[in-house]
Amino acid sequence: MNPFxxxxxxxxxxxxxxxxxxxxxxxxxxxxxDLMKENISRPEHLIDITGLPLHDIQQTSxxxxxxxxxxxxxxxxxxxxIEQRYPLLSQAILAGASxxxxxMASTGGNLLQRTRCYYxxxxxxxCNKREPGSGCPARTGLNRIHAILGASxxxxxxxxxxxxxxLAALAARVHVEGRGGARIIEFAxxxxxxxxxxxxxxxxxxxxxxxxxxxxADNLASHSNYLKIRDxxxxxxxxxxxxxALELDGDRIIDARLALGGVAHKPWRDRAVEAGLIGQVVSRxxxxxxxxxxLQDAEPLEHNGFKIKLARRGIIRALxxxxxxxxxx
Amino acid sequence: MSATPNGAAAQPFVSHSIRLSLNGQDRQLDxxxxxxxxxxxxxxxxxxxxxxxxxxxxxxxxxxxxxGKRINACLTLAVMCDGAELTTIEGLADGDQLxxxxxxxxxxxxxxxxxxxxxxxxxxxxxxxxxxxxxxxxIQELMSGNLCRCGAYSNIRAAIEEVLEGKP
Numbered sequence: 001m002n003p004f005x006x007x008x009x010x011x012x013x014x015x016x017x018x019x020x021x022x023x024x025x026x027x028x029x030x031x032x033x034d035l036m037k038e039n040i041s042r043p044e045h046l047i048d049i050t051g052l053p054l055h056d057i058q059q060t061s062x063x064x065x066x067x068x069x070x071x072x073x074x075x076x077x078x079x080x081x082i083e084q085r086y087p088l089l090s091q092a093i094l095a096g097a098s099x100x101x102x103x104m105a106s107t108g109g110n111l112l113q114r115t116r117c118y119y120x121x122x123x124x125x126x127c128n129k130r131e132p133g134s135g136c137p138a139r140t141g142l143n144r145i146h147a148i149l150g151a152s153x154x155x156x157x158x159x160x161x162x163x164x165x166x167l168a169a170l171a172a173r174v175h176v177e178g179r180g181g182a183r184i185i186e187f188a189x190x191x192x193x194x195x196x197x198x199x200x201x202x203x204x205x206x207x208x209x210x211x212x213x214x215x216x217a218d219n220l221a222s223h224s225n226y227l228k229i230r231d232x233x234x235x236x237x238x239x240x241x242x243x244x245a246l247e248l249d250g251d252r253i254i255d256a257r258l259a260l261g262g263v264a265h266k267p268w269r270d271r272a273v274e275a276g277l278i279g280q281v282v283s284r285x286x287x288x289x290x291x292x293x294x295l296q297d298a299e300p301l302e303h304n305g306f307k308i309k310l311a312r313r314g315i316i317r318a319l320x321x322x323x324x325x326x327x328x329x
Numbered sequence: 330m331s332a333t334p335n336g337a338a339a340q341p342f343v344s345h346s347i348r349l350s351l352n353g354q355d356r357q358l359d360x361x362x363x364x365x366x367x368x369x370x371x372x373x374x375x376x377x378x379x380x381x382x383x384x385x386x387x388x389x390x391x392x393x394x395x396x397g398k399r400i401n402a403c404l405t406l407a408v409m410c411d412g413a414e415l416t417t418i419e420g421l422a423d424g425d426q427l428x429x430x431x432x433x434x435x436x437x438x439x440x441x442x443x444x445x446x447x448x449x450x451x452x453x454x455x456x457x458x459x460x461x462x463x464x465x466x467x468i469q470e471l472m473s474g475n476l477c478r479c480g481a482y483s484n485i486r487a488a489i490e491e492v493l494e495g496k497p
Contacts, residue, residue, distance in 0.1 A: 003342045006362035006408055026409070033365070033404045034385050046362065048409055074398075078461065098474025099459070100452065101386055103398045104405065234473035 001036045008048040012177050012211060018047050019207045025049050027070055027106035030097075031113045039123050040114075040130060054108075054211055057081065063217030066175075069108030069210045073163065074099065076107055086215055088224035088245050092166035095228040098235050108210035111164060111174065111190065114201065115157035115265075116237055117146065128154040129198040144303040145239065148311070149295075150264040155198030156301060159191060159266050160237050166226060168267035169243035169259040172215055178208035191266030198265070220245035220257060222326030227318040228261075229310060238262035240311045242318035251281045258294065258319070263311055270294050282323045284316065291315035347411040352376075352420025360407040367391045367402035370417060378418035378447040382476075389475035392448035392455070393417045399455025401474075418447035421454065429495065430454050433488035441479035449475050453489045462493060 009015040015025065023045040026032055035041035054068035057079055065081060076082055077093035097105065114120070119137045120127045126134035138146055138156050146156040164187075172187040191202050204210070224245035230236040241261035247254040256277035259269040273294045280286045291312045298308045344359045351374070360369060367384075370376040370393070382390035384403045391402040394416040421428040430453050433439070440446045452475045462468045468489050469482075477485065 001363045004362055005340065005342065006345060006406075008411075026406070029406060029409070030386060030401075030404050033406065037384065046406075048406075050409060074459075078459075098386075098389065099456065099471050100389060100392055100399050100401045100474045101404075103395075103455075104400050234470055 001033075002039070002042045002044075004043055005045040006048065007045065008051050010051045012052055012054075012209060015047055015049055015052060016177060016179050016207050016209050018045075019209075020045065021206050023047055023206075025209055028072070028101075028104040028109050030101050030105045031109065035114060038121060040121065049209065060214065065215045067107050067213045067215065069106060069212055071107045073097070073102040073105045073107070073110060076163075077102065085221050086166075086170060087221055088226055088243055089163065089166045089170060089215070091224075091226040092162040092228075092241075092243060095226060095238075095241070096162035107163075107213055110161055111167075111210060111213070112202070112204075113159070113161050116160045117157040118142070120157060129157060129194070132197070132199045139301070142303060143301040145237070145262075146301055146304055147264050148298040148300055148304060148307050149260075149268050150193045150266070151299070152194045152196065152198065154196060155194035155265065157194065157198065157265055158262055159201075159264065161267070162226070162228060162238060162241060162261060164191070165241055165243045165259050165261035165267045167213065167215075168269045169245055169257040170215055170218065170220070171257070172213050174210060175212040175214060176204060176208045177211050178205055180207075182211070184214070187267075188269055194265045201265075218245075218255070219247045220255065223248055223322045224257075225318050225322040225325055227314055227321070229314055240307055240314050242311070242314045243267075244315070244318035244322040246277075246282075246319070246322050248282065248323065253277050253280050253282065253286075256290075258290065258315065260294070260311060260315075263298075263307060268294075284320065287316045287319040288312075290319065345408045345411075347408060349410050349412065350414040352416060358407075362406065362408050364407045365403055366393070366405040366407045366410055366415075369407040370402060376417050376419050379451075380444055380447060382445070382448075387476075388445070388448075389452055390445050390448040392452045392475065394451055394455055394458075397455070397458050399452050399474075416451070416454075418451055421450065428454065429492050430457070430488070433492045434485070437484045437488040437491070438481075439484040439488040440477075440481050445475060445477045445479075449477065449485055453485075453492070456489065457493060462489075465490065468493070 024043040026046045054070040056068045058066045077090045174185045174190045228238050228241040238261045243259040245257040256274045344361050380390035382388035386401040386404040393402045462471045
């Protein structure tokens with residue numbers, strides 16, 4: 001780890017005014033400190049934001065929730081209002097990391113996790129995300145864990161978060177604040193596809209800080225399911241994960257949400273596929289068609305072709321389990 | 330402590346004073362910003378019960394309790410523990426009276442080489458504090474952040490089950 005300066009501001013504007021291109025905000029530190037130990041990230045200045053007043057979960061006037069950026073992953077997953085109204089989010093968070101890491105990791109930091117592509121993590125090899133223009137060894141190397149959707153010639157990395165897949169499906173909104181003021185970013189727009197600039201994971205500017213994540217009111221709580229498929233039963237990143245949520249009137253689908261993790265540079269949500277589910281009757285055939293539509297543009301690399309079949313089956317299973325979730329004892 | 334202004338790179342690096350409660354004792358310490366809690370414990374305070382296994386938050390051998398919650402000391406900056414109440418394996422016993430989790434680990438022979446044990450026990454105490462493990466499967470899932478390369482998992486699980494069942 002390189003030497004760095006340390007500050008602990010107590011207000012959001014103080015924090016964003018301390019920031020620079022060479023600084024990083026730190027809260028849980030579970031990913032940032034790991035990257036710093038590997039010399040992947042070498043900030044000159046860490047701005048400790050844990051003293052900012054962003055630790056609460058509040059109800060919004062429109063019936064949703066506003067989650068402070070510093071709420072830990074564990075506190076969020078086990079919060080009574082999240083368990084009752086957004087069980088999909090609880091389930092996704094608890095599917096990720098370990099209890100220790102969930103106690104440390106923050107809501108805002110979870111959104112800013114960097115890929116676990118092993119070439120990105122190995123400073124001795126090229127990587128367009130780490131060193132723009134240096135090349136992508138994953139494209140022709142070991143790419144079993146890499147993207148099947150939305151990748152580019154420059155980058156085939158995937159976003160590692162489980163929580164973000166649920167937040168995408170729940171149409172969350174990211175509240176950010178910078179020196180120029182505050183803005184709100186729709187979750188679907190927050191993370192980027194790699195394109196020609198894979199070094200940028202999201203739309204945040206250097207001086208911008210995530211202050212909260214907003215969940216809109218919905219009627220999806222009785223029929224949701226997060227399915228995570230990985231190489232071992234616990235404490236591993238997803239090969240493929242599926243966040244599925246339905247609002248049903250009898251057997252008929254009123255609202256549908258479907259997002260995938262482990263398959264792209266960002267949580268993968270396809271609104272056209274969701275729209276195609278609305279009005280349909282719950283059936284394996286309906287869900288099978290949705291899976292085919294969502295994956296029609298999937299492109300395998302040499303070692304990850306299995307992910308397409310895995311995702312197809314995962315989508316059908318997650319939607320089927322979501323459809324009956326509220327009917328379980 | 331004062332905030333560091335922009336353009337801080339030209340300034341000398343400085344240590345920061347922190348106060349914390351460590352195993353029941355109030356401590357005031359000067360730490361450099363890049364010192365992890367694990368290195369502070371092991372290298373500066375001679376509390377070597379917490380182990381440096383992977384140093385990347387993957388093995389759990391460094392698990393300690395911060396304000397009653399289990400964390401990985403290797404991914405925690407000491408400077409960010411200002412005001413915290415920390416408990417390490419050295420602070421679990423009450424004098425000569427072992428913590429019930431320590432006693433249960435001995436009774437069930439829940440270790441072989443012992444390297445992961447301090448982290449396992451601190452993690453298990455954190456698990457008990459959380460109150461979320463109600464059956465064997467939940468104990469297994471919620472102990473997944475602690476690896477045991479000797480494979481003492483079945484005895485570790487039995488020790489934890491006994492302590493959880495003994496709770497009122």
